[in-house]
Amino acid sequence: MATIYQVSELAGVSLATVSRVMNNNAKVSDKTKQKVLDAMAQLGYQPNSIAQSLASNRSNSVGVLVSELHGPFFGDMMSAIEETLRYEGKHTIITSGHSDEKREKESIEFLIGRKCDALILHAEAVSDEYLLELEQRGIEFVLINRYIESLKNRCICLDNRQGGYLATQHLLNLGHRQLVYVSGPLWKQDAQARLTGHKQALNEANIAFTQAQLFEGDYRQDSGCKGLDYFLERGQKFTAIVCANDEMASGVMSRARQLGIVVPDELSIVGFDNIIYASYLYPTLTTIDYPIYDMGKMAAYSILKTVYNKKDVQVTPVFVPKLKVRNSSIQHT
């Protein structure tokens, strides 16, 4: 592997000059430049990125923390981030936090230890204080799907409240009056916001919301099944069920089928996220579209702009959810 030194020798110029043409950040005469370029080509020179990093204090890598590497949701996010960054020659280092405070922290510190220039965090369990501390330490980062007022210029968010609102409004528009809600873990910000939107829609329609209409799930399929059982066991009356994500909705759907409840005829279901297989289910799932791909892209842009000084990018921090009507919800008669 050729080094910058060999290039400089072959081209008959100094190290500094070679460095200049590589980074082309200083004036070099066309003639000299050409000599250097020729030498590089001849040697098949590739700069050593590690040495560059050490000298420039830039690793050209961005660390990404997601909850889970698998699962339909984060794949899209990573996909967007990696594509965008690689196009600019930056690389993506990934870690997962499993929605656990300790593991999230470990992952973040791991990434910092690897000298990432910036971090893109889908951090759920770590405290606001810790995130503020990161900022104090001078770490560059953006947050996906988490809003902290004093860090607001670092947050790429979906309006989860609005999403919850839309889901419920849709059912109300279809004539449903007896609704129940399967939420996510209520310590998570997004779960709270979605529930708030739900309540707000009910409120506007002058329908009371009581605790009996709420089941707190964990965003996993199984808790959808449990949620449905829960409501049925208590003799709760309902014609529609709102789930805080699609996985739980799919759980409700399969449990309903086991119990002989016909969806959507006897029970309408609405999910949230619009994960890929929402459209594979039977019936296909009405849901709220979460533009996670675009949000991942935006996070990457934001880093490119603030950390790598890429000028021509516009960062929009708040995304708007959209209702996606499919076959799991129907007019109440």
Next chain:
Amino acid sequence: MATIYQVSELAGVSLATVSRVMNNNAKVSDKTKQKVLDAMAQLGYQPNSIAQSLASNRSNSVGVLVSELHGPFFGDMMSAIEETLRYEGKHTIITSGHSDEKREKESIEFLIGRKCDALILHAEAVSDEYLLELEQRGIEFVLINRYIESLKNRCICLDNRQGGYLATQHLLNLGHRQLVYVSGPLWKQDAQARLTGHKQALNEANIAFTQAQLFEGDYRQDSGCKGLDYFLERGQKFTAIVCANDEMASGVMSRARQLGIVVPDELSIVGFDNIIYASYLYPTLTTIDYPIYDMGKMAAYSILKTVYNKKDVQVTPVFVPKLKVRNSSIQHT
């Protein structure tokens, strides 16, 4: 950020000694060691991984190439790899190749340029020659789901032929005699192998296989729909359909529903891969389990063993697929 120099000063020893206790690869007296450890703790010293890499010519990072970052399949693979490597303090750099030769090559070269110590490749489009060339260049790598005879000690494979065989055998055991097959893109090795297994099972049952019973899909859901249409349009008679992956199977399933064909009563379906949502479908999908998580883990182990000299790992290169019977296949009457 404290440097090794400051630690050495505070501890009253040389740089070399500090380095030794960090890597504990040489004798250091307990007393000296303790002084160094104390100094490190006091300064909150964290070694600079970039500098370590430059000096040691080791980046402690492993590059991973997958076809797609999203999608149910690769998530599990990445998940396994990242977990395993991080446990050993290595980091995982990911890229995607989109099953396209040019992009796969670009990704691989990108990873090499970033000085990855080793690569884990799910390379589909790149030629055998290119891979051989990589070996010539002294690049360390393992291949997932691709078998090349002269690189066999680098291959972590599933016996795809056996999987195809099991899927078909299952249907034959259920009494089906009229089968059709939706394959993957036949330029892909795994698609070929699965089809071969299918033919073999038919052959053993003395059932002829003709081109009319084959539709070449692209592993995506939509081609499952197309496949079903294809067979129906030609008036092909069949009571069961074997799909080379679950996504296409789910396509067949939803198309069948649209057409009013009842699964499994009128049509049995078997998939391949056992992706997460195979069990969410209705009816739940009978499929062949592809232990991709374990295979990812094995790939990581293999790297740890050969590249990072971790001794106590056993590498098993060939994995065996297993039949997973669910509700989409039923006895033919």
Next chain:
DNA sequence: TTGAAAGCGGTACCAA
């Protein structure tokens, strides 16, 4: 068992 010092392959400041 310890220390001195020569790299690793670049960047970037200061002079010329």
Next chain:
DNA sequence: TTGGTACCGCTTTCAA
């Protein structure tokens, strides 16, 4: 516009 050179923070050989 160019060259000289002092780092960046660590590893590793060689001597002591």
